[in-house]
Amino acid sequence: MSHAERLETLARLLGPLARRRVPLGPLTTYRVGGPAALFVEARSTDDLRRVRAALAEAPVPVLVVGRGSNLLVADRGFDGLAVKLSAGRSSEFAGVEIEPSGPGELTVRAGGAVGLPVVARRAVEAGALGLEWAVGVPGSVGGALAMNAGGHGADVAACLRRYGWFDLAAQAEGEGDLDRLAPAYRTSSVRPTEVVLWAELAARAGDPAAGRAALGEIVRWRRAHQPGGANAGSVFTNPPEAPAGALVEQAGAKGLRLGTAQVSTKHANFIQADEGGSADDVWRLIGAVRDLVEARCGVRLSTEVRLVGFEAGPSTRRAP
Ligand SMILES: Cc1cc2nc3c(=O)[nH]c(=O)nc-3n(C[C@H](O)[C@H](O)[C@H](O)COP(=O)(O)OP(=O)(O)OC[C@H]3O[C@@H](n4cnc5c(N)ncnc54)[C@H](O)[C@@H]3O)c2cc1C
Numbered sequence: 001m002s003h004a005e006r007l008e009t010l011a012r013l014l015g016p017l018a019r020r021r022v023p024l025g026p027l028t029t030y031r032v033g034g035p036a037a038l039f040v041e042a043r044s045t046d047d048l049r050r051v052r053a054a055l056a057e058a059p060v061p062v063l064v065v066g067r068g069s070n071l072l073v074a075d076r077g078f079d080g081l082a083v084k085l086s087a088g089r090s091s092e093f094a095g096v097e098i099e100p101s102g103p104g105e106l107t108v109r110a111g112g113a114v115g116l117p118v119v120a121r122r123a124v125e126a127g128a129l130g131l132e133w134a135v136g137v138p139g140s141v142g143g144a145l146a147m148n149a150g151g152h153g154a155d156v157a158a159c160l161r162r163y164g165w166f167d168l169a170a171q172a173e174g175e176g177d178l179d180r181l182a183p184a185y186r187t188s189s190v191r192p193t194e195v196v197l198w199a200e201l202a203a204r205a206g207d208p209a210a211g212r213a214a215l216g217e218i219v220r221w222r223r224a225h226q227p228g229g230a231n232a233g234s235v236f237t238n239p240p241e242a243p244a245g246a247l248v249e250q251a252g253a254k255g256l257r258l259g260t261a262q263v264s265t266k267h268a269n270f271i272q273a274d275e276g277g278s279a280d281d282v283w284r285l286i287g288a289v290r291d292l293v294e295a296r297c298g299v300r301l302s303t304e305v306r307l308v309g310f311e312a313g314p315s316t317r318r319a320p
Contacts (some may be wrong), residue, residue, distance in 0.1 A: 001058065003079070007037050009058035010081060014040065015307045017050060024308075025279070026084060028068030029138060032260075033279035034309070035195060036063065041084050043091045045166065045173075048195060051083060052168050062168050062193050063308055066143030070232050077282045083195065084167065085113035085142060093142075098126040100205075104115025104134055108201045112142035114281060116149065119201070124211030128203035130159060132214040136222045137233075142196035146264060147304075148183035154157035157183035161200040169193035186237050186304050227266040230273040235286055236301040243270035244301055248289055251296040258285040283310055 001009065005008055022039035025032050032272055038060075041047050055062070061080030065071065085093040093111035095118060101107040106128040110119045120135035133152040137144065148156045160181060166173040170193075182189040190196060226233075236244035248254060248268035255265045260277030263285065264270035271289075273282050290301050 001061065006058040006060050007080075008295075010060060011038055013054035013057060014038070014050065017047060018081070021077075022082070024065065024068070024071075024073045026077060027065055027084065027233050028071045028073060029230060030068075030072055030279065030282060031275070032075070032273045032277050033073030034075050034284065036078045036080070036082035037207045039082045039084070039260045040081065041086045041090065042093075042195075043086045045092060045197065046167065048166050052166075052171075055081070055168055057092045059169070064142070064192070064195050066113075066140035066146070066148075067138060068232075069138045069172050070143065070147055070284055070304065070306055071309050072232060072279055072286075072305050074283065074307075075278055076293060076309060078309045084120045085111070085140070085195065085197075087111075087113040087115070087140075088297065095238075096122045098123060098128050098203075101202075104205045106203045106205055108203050109198060110141045110201070111198050111230070112140060112164075112196045114141050115139070115286075116141065116144055120215060123201075123203055124208055124215060127205055127208050127211075129206035129211045129214075130154070130203045131201060132211055132218060135215045136218050141199050145183075145199055146188055146190040147186055148181075148188050149186075152221075155183070156181075156188075156199075159203070161202050163199040164197035164202075166195045166197055167191070167193055168195060177265050223298050225267060227264040227270050227272060230275070231264070232305045234269045234304050235271050236269055236290070237304045239301060241297075241299050242270070247293050247299055251289070251292040253289045253292050256289065256292075258287065258288055261285040263289060280310075283307065 021035040098185040116134040133154040245268040254268040259281035261273040261281040
């Protein structure tokens with residue numbers, strides 16, 4: 001079977017569960033980029049089982065999409081099956097439950113589709129403290145585990161107890177702990193075909209007023225230090241030498257524009273896309289900035305942003 005035939009077979013097997021040529025740009029915070037050949041919004045583990053069964057007959061590349069806050073999808077799109085967990089009311093992946101789990105301890109259990117800021121705020125209101133850092137990260141619980149998201153001195157690795165996972169490409173699903181997740185700096189063991197269904201996070205009992213104050217402080221700090229507009233947070237991970245933003249500034253690339261993309265003038269590790277702009281411009285700018293930093297600072301930066309549908313690296317010289 002050719003790739004096109006596999007996609008056709010998949011579409012037929014999935015029926016109304018799958019939609020064709022769904023634009024991915026609006027599902028990302030960059031708000032640019034092309035469509036997924038096929039797209040499924042899963043409301044239940046049963047939906048995921050149907051996807052897995054269909055993929056077993058007609059395997060194609062899979063992209064799991066969270067809140068798209070760390071994704072750059074090429075203008076030509078993703079020529080495979082994109083799967084997103086639904087955050088709608090009827091979805092199995094949209095709940096948050098907070099329960100005591102020991103003296104002074106609580107467990108916050110959240111579905112994979114729930115936004116991290118929602119988790120942080122709901123936890124604080126329930127007197128479950130320690131997750132306030134998550135209010136500034138606009139991703140989903142699933143995306144946060146995949147990326148080991150973090151900030152303000154904490155990250156997923158510091159608070160994860162257990163999580164549920166489901167593999168779309170193998171007859172495998174189950175529960176895992178921190179050892180299985182193997183979180184490292186902005187990455188983890190989550191494979192491209194693995195879906196994080198839910199997570200249990202550890203919190204400590206405390207005064208909601210203190211939590212609210214911490215949330216407010218984090219939101220103020222973000223507004224003061226980070227740009228708005230269409231971006232995906234930090235473009236590059238921080239190398240051991242220096243913060244990536246400082247290196248970009250040192251290389252003279254702060255404010256650099258290429259077509260419809262620009263390095264933020266507020267924070268040099270952010271790239272902003274113009275409204276109606278091009279993902280390929282963002283990609284080219286990532287490559288240009290990386291080449292400048294390498295040439296002028298002698299450090300080769302790695303992208304934190306996950307690049308989807310680009311054939312080679314965003315550089316005239318090397319792949320990312
Ligand atoms: C303004 C702004 C500020 C940010 N600040 C921070 C910050 O302080 N700290 C930080 O760590 N990040 C930050 N980010 C980046 C981003 O929010 C995080 O990486 C976040 O964890 C991504 O989650 P997501 O749901 O948006 O994932 P996506 O961007 O949709 O996907 C990212 C990766 O996770 C995978 N994935 C998504 N959902 C699932 C799932 N359910 N199961 C398995 N895999 C999944 C995708 O396949 C992809 O590989 C920021 C982004 C923005 C736009």
